[in-house]
Amino acid sequence: MEENRSTGLQSRIPTPTKSLSPARNGIKEFNSHIPPPSVKTNLSSRILKPRASLSTLNNEANLIKPTKLPSKMAPPASAGRTSLPAMKTRVPASSGRSNVSRPMGSSMYKRSVSASSHLQKPASVPPTSRSSMDETKSFSDESMTTYSDDRAELSSSVDNSTEARLRSIELAYANLSEKVLQTSTQSPDVKDFFSQRTQMLEESLQNERNRSLSLQNDYSTLLREVAEHEANQIFSKKQIENLKEALEGAEREHHRQIEDMEVNHARVLENECYLYQQKQQEQELFYSEEHNNLQLQSKQRMEEIENHYEQLMKNVSAEHETMVKNVTEEKDAFIKKVQEGASLALKKTTEKHEVAIKELEARIKPLEESRDNLASELEQTQNSLKLQKETSTFLQANLDERSTALLNSESRCRSLENTVVELEQKNQNLQNRLSEVESLLDASNSDKQTLINKLLKEESMRRKLHNTIQELKGNIRVFCRVRPCMGDEKPAEINYPGQGEEANEIEVLTEGTGSSLTGNSLKKYPFKFDRVFAPDINNEEIFEEISQLIQSAMDGYNVCIFAYGQTGSGKTYTMSSPTGMIPCAVQMIYNRAFGLRERGWEYRMEGQFLEIYNESIKDLLVSNSNDDNDKKKYEIYHDAKEGKTWVTNLAREPLENSEQVSWLLEQSAKNRFVAATNANEHSSRSHSVFMLHIQGINHLTGERCHSTLNLIDLAGSERLSHSQSTGDRLKETQAINKSLSCLGDVIHALGGEKEGTYVPYRNSKLTNLLQHSLGGNSKTLMFVNVSPVQQHVSETLCSLRFATKVNNTHIGTARRVMK
Numbered sequence: 001m002e003e004n005r006s007t008g009l010q011s012r013i014p015t016p017t018k019s020l021s022p023a024r025n026g027i028k029e030f031n032s033h034i035p036p037p038s039v040k041t042n043l044s045s046r047i048l049k050p051r052a053s054l055s056t057l058n059n060e061a062n063l064i065k066p067t068k069l070p071s072k073m074a075p076p077a078s079a080g081r082t083s084l085p086a087m088k089t090r091v092p093a094s095s096g097r098s099n100v101s102r103p104m105g106s107s108m109y110k111r112s113v114s115a116s117s118h119l120q121k122p123a124s125v126p127p128t129s130r131s132s133m134d135e136t137k138s139f140s141d142e143s144m145t146t147y148s149d150d151r152a153e154l155s156s157s158v159d160n161s162t163e164a165r166l167r168s169i170e171l172a173y174a175n176l177s178e179k180v181l182q183t184s185t186q187s188p189d190v191k192d193f194f195s196q197r198t199q200m201l202e203e204s205l206q207n208e209r210n211r212s213l214s215l216q217n218d219y220s221t222l223l224r225e226v227a228e229h230e231a232n233q234i235f236s237k238k239q240i241e242n243l244k245e246a247l248e249g250a251e252r253e254h255h256r257q258i259e260d261m262e263v264n265h266a267r268v269l270e271n272e273c274y275l276y277q278q279k280q281q282e283q284e285l286f287y288s289e290e291h292n293n294l295q296l297q298s299k300q301r302m303e304e305i306e307n308h309y310e311q312l313m314k315n316v317s318a319e320h321e322t323m324v325k326n327v328t329e330e331k332d333a334f335i336k337k338v339q340e341g342a343s344l345a346l347k348k349t350t351e352k353h354e355v356a357i358k359e360l361e362a363r364i365k366p367l368e369e370s371r372d373n374l375a376s377e378l379e380q381t382q383n384s385l386k387l388q389k390e391t392s393t394f395l396q397a398n399l400d401e402r403s404t405a406l407l408n409s410e411s412r413c414r415s416l417e418n419t420v421v422e423l424e425q426k427n428q429n430l431q432n433r434l435s436e437v438e439s440l441l442d443a444s445n446s447d448k449q450t451l452i453n454k455l456l457k458e459e460s461m462r463r464k465l466h467n468t469i470q471e472l473k474g475n476i477r478v479f480c481r482v483r484p485c486m487g488d489e490k491p492a493e494i495n496y497p498g499q500g501e502e503a504n505e506i507e508v509l510t511e512g513t514g515s516s517l518t519g520n521s522l523k524k525y526p527f528k529f530d531r532v533f534a535p536d537i538n539n540e541e542i543f544e545e546i547s548q549l550i551q552s553a554m555d556g557y558n559v560c561i562f563a564y565g566q567t568g569s570g571k572t573y574t575m576s577s578p579t580g581m582i583p584c585a586v587q588m589i590y591n592r593a594f595g596l597r598e599r600g601w602e603y604r605m606e607g608q609f610l611e612i613y614n615e616s617i618k619d620l621l622v623s624n625s626n627d628d629n630d631k632k633k634y635e636i637y638h639d640a641k642e643g644k645t646w647v648t649n650l651a652r653e654p655l656e657n658s659e660q661v662s663w664l665l666e667q668s669a670k671n672r673f674v675a676a677t678n679a680n681e682h683s684s685r686s687h688s689v690f691m692l693h694i695q696g697i698n699h700l701t702g703e704r705c706h707s708t709l710n711l712i713d714l715a716g717s718e719r720l721s722h723s724q725s726t727g728d729r730l731k732e733t734q735a736i737n738k739s740l741s742c743l744g745d746v747i748h749a750l751g752g753e754k755e756g757t758y759v760p761y762r763n764s765k766l767t768n769l770l771q772h773s774l775g776g777n778s779k780t781l782m783f784v785n786v787s788p789v790q791q792h793v794s795e796t797l798c799s800l801r802f803a804t805k806v807n808n809t810h811i812g813t814a815r816r817v818m819k
């Protein structure tokens with residue numbers, strides 16, 4: 001029995017020295033190739049190979065086993081067994097399991113990893129591959145089951161082989177011990193032999209122990225790998241479960257979405273079906289009606305054709321029958337006549353009959369073709385009818401639209417026609433109204449022309465009357481004006497009898513010269529002028545009085561208005577202040593010229609401003625700083641025929657608006673010579689003359705007029721003794737007094753009763769300049785400005801006496817300069 005077992009082992013393990021390496025190589029090979037579970041038998045066989053070394057030892061022991069060993073060589077049972085327990089403890093039964101766990105565990109691990117890697121890719125898993133997932137799970141479970149079974153099986157196999165090997169070693173050792181005991185006593189050679197064998201066995205045993213340790217290490221490694229594998233497997237299982245749940249959720253969501261889409265799709269389809277059914281019903285209805293109509297028509301045509309066909313068939317049949325009847329009759333007759341020998345004739349008759357039938361068939365064939373043609377024609381007619389109906393429907397719809405549009409257009413046209421009629425009516429009314437207005441306008445124009453003519457006549461008459469009034473008032477008038485007291489000036493005793501618009505008297509009362517009878521020490525000096533203006537009368541009120549003279553200037557009469565009086569009596573204030581006579585006169589002329597435009601008058605004005613200082617002329621419109629002003633020679637020339645006076649080199653500024661007049665006054669005020677005297681802080685020592693040249697043209701009547709309005713601010717008239725002037729001032733005063741005296745002389749001469757009396761105009765620059773503005777065709781107004789101050793009473797009396805002389809002068813009738 002031992003021989004049989006040894007033989008079996010020997011056949012599987014060729015040599016003891018190669019016993020260990022094939023097993024390890026087998027493990028490595030297994031790990032590299034990862035065989036399927038079905039190769040476990042080969043695996044077991046490979047792993048079981050190591051035990052062949054011990055079996056080989058047994059075999060060798062058997063080979064060297066003597067036929068009979070001395071009993072004394074047999075080792076005691078206790079001695080042989082003393083080493084076995086140690087060997088058993090060194091090679092635990094579990095160590096045998098390690099030899100088989102690694103390959104199987106490695107194999108299963110790789111296969112599970114393969115399965116896990118497959119499952120860890122959800123994208124590659126089809127949504128509906130529930131079966132594949134189940135297969136994967138079942139495969140995993142199956143693998144796990146197979147793996148557990150394989151490991152248990154391999155463990156038990158290794159345990160058994162290890163036990164068997166240990167038992168065989170124990171047995172071999174016991175046999176060797178026994179043989180050693182038996183042979184040791186026989187000869188020293190045998191003893192050596194056994195000692196050598198024993199040594200070999202011990203070495204072999206040591207090798208086996210080392211190999212067992214190596215296997216144990218391998219087993220520990222395999223156990224760790226198995227643990228990792230199991231952990232991975234659990235993780236993979238969890239992943240599989242999660243994936244499965246996710247997949248189920250996705251599938252549920254997918255199913256739900258599919259269901260929703262199906263429901264929505266079904267609704268849409270239902271709606272579409274419903275719409276389609278409705279359309280289909282409508283179309284069917286339409287087609288059925290059309291079909292019925294066409295069928296009706298077709299039926300009628302078919303009936304007609306059939307009737308025609310029947311009629312033809314009847315005719316043919318009748319003919320056929322008639323012919324058959326005739327033929328039959330002929331045949332019968334012929335049979336009767338010819339009877340038996342008439343077969344040929346019968347045949348001929350039959351042929352005739354066939355020919356007749358063929359002819360009839362030939363006649364029927366065109367009829368059938370005609371019928372077919374009629375049927376195709378009917379079909380074409382039906383198609384054409386269908387097309388015509390569609391076209392008719394479209395045209396009908398189009399016609400309806402156009403009819404509606406036409407109706408709208410017609411109503412709009414009617415509305416527009418009504419509007420046109422209304423507008424024409426309005427237009428006619430307006431035309432009538434226009435005609436009326438035109439006739440009224442013509443009448444109005446005629447009236448206007450009449451009125452214009454009347455107005456022109458009235459204007460001419462007004463001018464004459466105005467001049468007559470002015471002449472009646474006197475061509476030289478004197479207005480007395482008393483300025484108000486200023487500051488701490490002591491007022492003189494001045495009375496203004498006859499207050500109001502007609503006030504023309506003034507009384508100056510002086511001390512010490514009154515009548516002794518009355519006991520009144522005050523002497524009264526009464527004066528009477530054309531108008532007397534008390535201190536409370538302002539420039540505007542005074543200008544109202546002189547505006548008549550300004551009107552005369554516009555009517556073509558030369559006008560001269562000058563202010564006479566002592567220094568500080570208010571001459572400049574009256575003439576050149578912003579509210580003075582010069583600006584008011586120019587403004588009035590502007591206003592009147594504008595008003596006279598509708599009467600055809602067009603006015604143009606030019607201004608000149610000069611002063612006469614020490615009997616020399618100076619242009620006030622040229623700056624004092626300009627040296628040329630001193631070098632220029634200002635010569636006075638007269639045109640006796642035209643009644644004009646002009647000064648050479650004197651600036652002449654066109655005055656088209658009030659701003660230019662203001663500039664002219666400012667310019668002259670700047671350039672006017674002013675020097676201080678004892679009589680007044682600032683006293684003008686020259687005569688200033690503002691000359692306003694007025695030219696008027698009437699475009700309607702062709703009348704022309706020109707005049708000069710002279711507005712003169714005379715130098716102070718104070719007496720030499722009073723002014724106490726010396727030197728240049730004395731000379732100035734003398735020149736002023738001389739010129740004023742000359743002015744008085746001229747006025748006195750103009751008032752002479754005899755015509756042709758010499759008027760000493762040339763005695764002074766002033767009178768020479770005013771030659772055509774004093775007397776003759778001119779109107780003169782003199783303001784005698786007096787001071788209300790007690791201190792100036794004597795000068796006031798002198799001024800009033802001079803003015804009284806002028807006022808008493810009667811200048812001849814003014815002559816209007818008209819062309």
Ligand SMILES: Nc1ncnc2c1ncn2[C@@H]1O[C@H](COP(=O)(O)OP(=O)(O)OP(=O)(O)O)[C@@H](O)[C@H]1O
Nearest residue numbers: 483484566567568569570571572573682683684716
């Ligand atoms: N009617 C008046 N109302 C108020 N103030 C007046 C009036 N008349 C003159 N004055 C004032 O009296 C002062 C002297 O007047 P103004 O210079 O006109 O006198 P004048 O006679 O021109 O003097 P001169 O001969 O020196 O030029 C000025 O301050 C002026 O404003």
